[in-house]
Amino acid sequence: xxxxxxxxxxxxxxxxxxxxxxxxxxxxxxxxxxxxxxxxxxxxxxxxxxxxxxxxxxxxxxxxxxxxxxxxxxxxxxxxxxxxxxxxxxxxxxxxxxxxxxxxxxxxxxxxxxxxxxxxxxxxxxxxxxxxxxxxxxxxxxxxxxxxxxxxxxxxxxxxxxxxxxxxxxxxxxxxxxxxxxxxxxxxxxxxxxxxxxxxxxxxxxxxxxxxxxxxxxxxxxxxxxxxxxxxxxxxxxxxxxxxxxxxxxxxxxxxxxxxxxxxxxxxxxxxxxxxxxxxxxxxxxxxxxxxxxxxxxxxxxxxxxxxxxxxx
Numbered sequence: 156x157x158x159x160x161x162x163x164x165x166x167x168x169x170x171x172x173x174x175x176x177x178x179x180x181x182x183x184x185x186x187x188x189x190x191x192x193x194x195x196x197x198x199x200x201x202x203x204x205x206x207x208x209x210x211x212x213x214x215x216x217x218x219x220x221x222x223x224x225x226x227x228x229x230x231x232x233x234x235x236x237x238x239x240x241x242x243x244x245x246x247x248x249x250x251x252x253x254x255x256x257x258x259x260x261x262x263x264x265x266x267x268x269x270x271x272x273x274x275x276x277x278x279x280x281x282x283x284x285x286x287x288x289x290x291x292x293x294x295x296x297x298x299x300x301x302x303x304x305x306x307x308x309x310x311x312x313x314x315x316x317x318x319x320x321x322x323x324x325x326x327x328x329x330x331x332x333x334x335x336x337x338x339x340x341x342x343x344x345x346x347x348x349x350x351x352x353x354x355x356x357x358x359x360x361x362x363x364x365x366x367x368x369x370x371x372x373x374x375x376x377x378x379x380x381x382x383x384x385x386x387x388x389x390x391x392x393x394x395x396x397x398x399x400x401x402x403x404x405x406x407x408x409x410x411x412x413x414x415x416x417x418x419x420x421x422x423x424x425x426x427x428x429x430x431x432x433x434x435x436x437x438x439x440x441x442x443x444x445x446x447x448x449x450x451x452x453x454x455x456x457x458x459x460x461x462x463x464x465x466x467x468x
Contacts (some may be wrong), residue, residue: 158216158217158220158221158222158412159219159220159221159247159436160181160219160221161179161216161218161219162216163214163215163216163217164176164211164212164213164214164215164216164217165213165215167359167360168211168213168359168457169203169210169211169212169213170210170211170357170389171187171201171210171211171359172207172208172209172210172211173193173198173205173206173208173210173211173217174186174189174190174193174207174208176211176217177189177193177198177217177219179359180285180315181311182288182289182311184221184282184283185257186401190207192219192221192415192422193205193206193207194207197220197221197222198214198219199217199218199219200259201215201320201418202216202219207224207421220284226333227256228346229268229269229272229279229284230264230272231269231272231273232264232265232269232270232272232273233273234254234265234269234270235268236270236274236275237249237251237269237273237370237443238249239441239443240439240441243301243303243434244276244301244302244303244306244432244433244434245300245301245302245304245306245310245385245432245433246271246274246285246299246300246302247297247299247300247428247439247441248297248298248300249295249296249297249443249444249446250267250290250294250295250296250297250298250425251446252292252293252295252376252446252448253292253293253296253420254266254267254270254292255292256268256286256289256290256292256298257286258284258288262292268284269285271285271286271300271423273285274418275302277298277302278302281301281302281303281304281307282307285292285300285301285302285306285307286298286301286364287298287299287300287301287307287310287311287314287356288314288384290425291387291390291403291421291423293420293421293423294421294423294424294425294441295423295424295425295445295446295449296323296424296425296426296443297425297426297427297428297441297442297443298425298428299428299430299441301433302414305433305434306433306434307332309433310430310433311428312336313431314384315408317382317383318427318430318431319383319429319430320382320427320429320430320440321380321384321425321427321428321435322378322380322426322427322428322446323378323379323380323381323389323423323424323425323426324368324376324377324378324379324423324424324426324445324449325376325377325379325389325393325400325401325422325423325424326374326375326376326377326400326401326422326452326453327375327377327393327398327399327400327401328373328374328399328400328401328407328410328412328457329372329373329374329375329397329398329399330370330375330398330412331365331367331375331377331393331396331398332333332367332372333366333367334353334364334365334366334367335364335365335396336363336364336365336376337361337362337363337364337365337392337395337396338360338361338362338363338364339353339358339361339392340353340354340355340356340357340359340360340361341353341354341358341360341361341385341388341391342354342356342357342358342359344415350387350406351385351386351387351388351391352391353391353392353395358433359383359385360383361383361385361388361391361392362381362382362383362445363379363380363381363382363388363389363392363393364379364381364382365377365378365379365380365393366378369392369457370456371456371459372410372442372455372459372460372463373410373412374401374414374456375398376453376456377393377398378424378426379393387405389399389423390403390405390406390407390421391406393406394406394407400421400422400423400428400458401414401418401420401421401422401452402418402419402420402421403423404421407421413457414452414455414456415452415456415458416448416451416452416455418447418448418452420448422441422449422452424449425443426442426443426445427440427441427442427443428443429441430441
C-alpha cells in the first residue's frame with residue numbers, strides 16, 4: 156500500500172529546497188524521511204525525478220508516493236499526561252516543559268510519542284502517533300493529537316490553511332510596546348544552522364501579533380498570537396524586536412537581573428488552541444493552565460510589584 160499526493164508550489168515558496176518544502180508542507184514525515192524518499196524516486200517535480208536540494212519554482216507540480224508506515228518500533232512508556240479533552244477523534248493535552256514531542260537522536264525515549272503509545276495502542280497505527288503540530292522541548296502548553304487517519308488529515312489541513320488559533324503567554328525582557336505585529340521572512344540562520352533567524356532574502360513569511368498584559372521592572376508578560384507556525388517563530392521574533400523570552404538560552408541574551416524565582420527554561424507557554432472538530436466541524440477552544448515554574452515566577456513578580464507600590468505610597 157502507498158499514499159499518493161501532489162501540491163503546486165506558490166510564489167512565496169520559491170527557492171526552498173525540495174526536501175525542506177515537503178517537510179514543511181507535510182510535517183508528519185521528517186525532512187530526512189523526505190530526502191530518502193526523493194533519492195529513491197518516490198517524488199517527482201513536473202513529472203521528472205529530482206534531487207533533495209532542488210530549488211522550488213513558482214508553479215512547480217510536486218507529486219509523491221509514500222509507502223505505508225511499518226508498525227511502529229517505538230516502545231510505549233508510562234509517562235504522565237495532563238489530558239484536557241479526549242474523544243474518538245482527538246486528544247488535547249497540556250504538554251509540560253522538558254518533554255520532547257518526537258523521538259530523535261539523543262531523545263529516543265521519554266517523548267510525547269512514547270507516552271501516547273502507552274495511553275492508547277491505536278496511536279501505533281498512525282504516522283507520528285497522530286501528532287499534527289509541535290511545541291519546542293522547553294515550551295509548555297496545549298497541543299492536539301489526532302486519533303485516526305481522517306482526523307489527522309483534517310487537522311493538518313486546518314493548520315496549513317491557518318484556520319486554527321494559537322495563543323501564547325510569554326515573559327520577555329524589557330518594556331515592549333503595548334501591542335504590535337511582527338512580519339518578517341524566517342529561515343535557517345546562514346551560519347548557525349541549528350538556529351532560525353529573520354532573513355532579508357529568502358525564507359518564509361512569519362507573522363506574530365503581541366500585546367503587553369503586565370509590565371514589571373525590566374520584564375513584561377505578553378500575549379502572543381501567531382498567524383504562521385514557523386520553527387521557533389515567537390522566540391526569534393521577540394528577540395528580533397529586542398524583547399527576548401526570559402531564560403531563552405538560544406535566542407536570549409544573558410541578563411543581569413535579580414529574579415525572585417530563577418527559571419530553568421524559556422518562559423513560553425501555549426495557553427490557548429482553537430480548531431474545528433475534524434468530525435463534527437464544531438469550533439472547539441482549549442486553555443492550558445500555566446505550570447508551576449512559570450506561574451511561580453509570575454506570582455513573585457506581581458508580589459514584588461505590589462510591595463513596591465505600597466512602599467511608594
